[in-house]
Amino acid sequence: MNVPLSYYLILSAIVFTTGVVGVLIRRNIIIILLSIELMLNATNINFVAFSYYLQNIAGQVFVFFALTVAAAEVAVGLAIIIALYRTKASINVDDFQLLKW
Amino acid sequence: MTLPLSDIFAVLPELIVVTAACLVLALDPLTPSARKSWLAWLSLAALVACFWISASQMGVTVLAFSGLVILDPYAGFWKLLLYVVTGLTILLSLAYLKEERINLGEYYGFILLSLSGMMIMVSAADLLTIYLGIELMSMSLYVLAGFKRFEERSLEASAKYFVLGSFSSGILLYGISLLFGVAGSTRLQPIAAAVAIRGFDDPQLLIAMILLVVGFGFKVSVVPFHMWTPDVYEGAPTSVTAFMAVASKAASFGALLRVFLEGLGGLKANWYVLFLIVSVATLILGNVVAIVQTNIKRMLAYSSIAHAGYALIGMVVAGQTEAGSAVRSLGVSSVMLYLAVYAFMTLGAFTVVALLRKGGLEGEEIEDFTGLAKRQPLAALLMLVFMASLAGIPPTAGFIGKFYVFLAAVKAGLAWLAVVAVLFAAVSAYYYLRVVMVMYMRDPEPAEGPLPRLATSPALTVVLASTLGGVVLLGLFPNALVWVTSFAVLILK
Numbered sequence: 001m002n003v004p005l006s007y008y009l010i011l012s013a014i015v016f017t018t019g020v021v022g023v024l025i026r027r028n029i030i031i032i033l034l035s036i037e038l039m040l041n042a043t044n045i046n047f048v049a050f051s052y053y054l055q056n057i058a059g060q061v062f063v064f065f066a067l068t069v070a071a072a073e074v075a076v077g078l079a080i081i082i083a084l085y086r087t088k089a090s091i092n093v094d095d096f097q098l099l100k101w
Numbered sequence: 102m103t104l105p106l107s108d109i110f111a112v113l114p115e116l117i118v119v120t121a122a123c124l125v126l127a128l129d130p131l132t133p134s135a136r137k138s139w140l141a142w143l144s145l146a147a148l149v150a151c152f153w154i155s156a157s158q159m160g161v162t163v164l165a166f167s168g169l170v171i172l173d174p175y176a177g178f179w180k181l182l183l184y185v186v187t188g189l190t191i192l193l194s195l196a197y198l199k200e201e202r203i204n205l206g207e208y209y210g211f212i213l214l215s216l217s218g219m220m221i222m223v224s225a226a227d228l229l230t231i232y233l234g235i236e237l238m239s240m241s242l243y244v245l246a247g248f249k250r251f252e253e254r255s256l257e258a259s260a261k262y263f264v265l266g267s268f269s270s271g272i273l274l275y276g277i278s279l280l281f282g283v284a285g286s287t288r289l290q291p292i293a294a295a296v297a298i299r300g301f302d303d304p305q306l307l308i309a310m311i312l313l314v315v316g317f318g319f320k321v322s323v324v325p326f327h328m329w330t331p332d333v334y335e336g337a338p339t340s341v342t343a344f345m346a347v348a349s350k351a352a353s354f355g356a357l358l359r360v361f362l363e364g365l366g367g368l369k370a371n372w373y374v375l376f377l378i379v380s381v382a383t384l385i386l387g388n389v390v391a392i393v394q395t396n397i398k399r400m401l402a403y404s405s406i407a408h409a410g411y412a413l414i415g416m417v418v419a420g421q422t423e424a425g426s427a428v429r430s431l432g433v434s435s436v437m438l439y440l441a442v443y444a445f446m447t448l449g450a451f452t453v454v455a456l457l458r459k460g461g462l463e464g465e466e467i468e469d470f471t472g473l474a475k476r477q478p479l480a481a482l483l484m485l486v487f488m489a490s491l492a493g494i495p496p497t498a499g500f501i502g503k504f505y506v507f508l509a510a511v512k513a514g515l516a517w518l519a520v521v522a523v524l525f526a527a528v529s530a531y532y533y534l535r536v537v538m539v540m541y542m543r544d545p546e547p548a549e550g551p552l553p554r555l556a557t558s559p560a561l562t563v564v565l566a567s568t569l570g571g572v573v574l575l576g577l578f579p580n581a582l583v584w585v586t587s588f589a590v591l592i593l594k
Contacts, residue, residue, distance in 0.1 A: 009282075012278075016275055019271065020268075020272075023264070023268050029260065029264070032264055033264075036264075036267050036268055036271055039268070039271035039272070039274075039275065040271050040274060042275065043271070043274045043275050043277075043278045046275070046278035046279065046281075046282065047278050047281060050278070050281055050282040050285075054282075054285045056285050056286070058281070058285075058286060058287065059278075059281055061229075062229055062277075062278075062281065062287065065229060065232075065233060066232075066274060069232075069233065069236045072236070072240060073236070073240065073267050073270075076240050076243055076244060076263065077243075077263050077267065079244075080243065080244075080247055080256070080259050080260050080263050081260065083247060083250050083256050083259075084256045084257070084259075084260050087251075087253050087256060088253065088256075093264075096257045096260065096261070
């Protein structure tokens, strides 16, 4: 039994939207980071699904690159958050009001 | 499997820059802290070598690494501009970092890594390489923005830049994945072929296109994706702000033009309307909000948003006209010309801001410029020239940049757009000349605290002389630059 392509696309659209909404409404910067990861992983679902249905390996190669970049991004992001936590003792974006948003 | 030598040759400048960056990072712990400037000279030497190589490669067009990377005059133009900007930024940083007590070697390593990301962006022929270039550039910039890690403002800028930057990269990547589904490839040429087959009203293509517009819109900071710009520009160290405002904007425009004209050229009937709306909104909001700013770095941030709006006019022209027409080339080359001119004047203005110090604190408020003409006539004169150029007053280079963009718009039958842009250029003159007014018309108050002083150094003199030379000479003799941009213009079928 084959799962139709549209199922994967709907799943990835739901995951992506969850990520976007999470970035926009959550106030905890760690949760925001996780939401960004959700967005990137929604992309990976797309790439793998397309890659399977088009019988084209290029999509899976792209996923490896996307995963590597996401890992590097988390490393940089967590470092910034730790540095911020040391001076502010908070990870709530509402506390970061020194610069006008 | 071996790599053909011609492929290595095509990415030789990138390899040199990355090697130099790794070398700087490796040598940093071995360098005594009083000798960190050696690392800057090493980086500059790498840039000079790259400049020479890229200049000698200008006439060549090579598709390398099975179509992932393209070396053409268009990429060469952006690379040469980026070397100049990066070199000036490093010279500017030499004194600035000492003054700020953040004289750390890895600064130069990150600048070079960011530069290599930008070089990959402008010479990429595949959305994969463009994405990797964007990420390499942005991630280095996130770190650089938070380089004053003992100062809350800098860290906050870094965190905001990181959240919004990676958010926009996520959106961009989702658009790329949808394009892959349509074309079965992420190379720009197959995407263009798939667009031609699927037609311009395919819903999946349209969603992908809109996501790419949003993703790139964040990177070049146009309205309504500009919210991060003022905060990040204000909080980041001034030398990093200058680098972000100039280099990352130039590289993002380079990639934007190539992706939309080469890959999504078949959809131009759709995206040109989007860019038209974005461009007008950017001109209005950037120029109007800049008026009420009291911090010079925030004001320059809004000014950089407004300038992105002017550059987008050239992009709109390229999207609106027929493929292969002379007006279309004029549209593309006017964007290149505009960003080259913008690089010199913005870098110059930020250098003057970095120069002006107030007893350890930065003289960042526009009020700090009060009566500068009496105290520091030379610095005031330089700022006057840069402000006049940003406002687009002849005979400075800023006028030439605006002139060619407006000329392209009129030739494309978008005279009304040129009129709107000229009107908002007049609005912009108000806030640029306000700085001049404050410097020249007001007397310095007998201040209590320490007066702003100048943090001069030989390297800063070189930066100011070259930016001033660029602004004045390009304004008086624009022919050479016009010729280079029309020679390096993106070849479009």
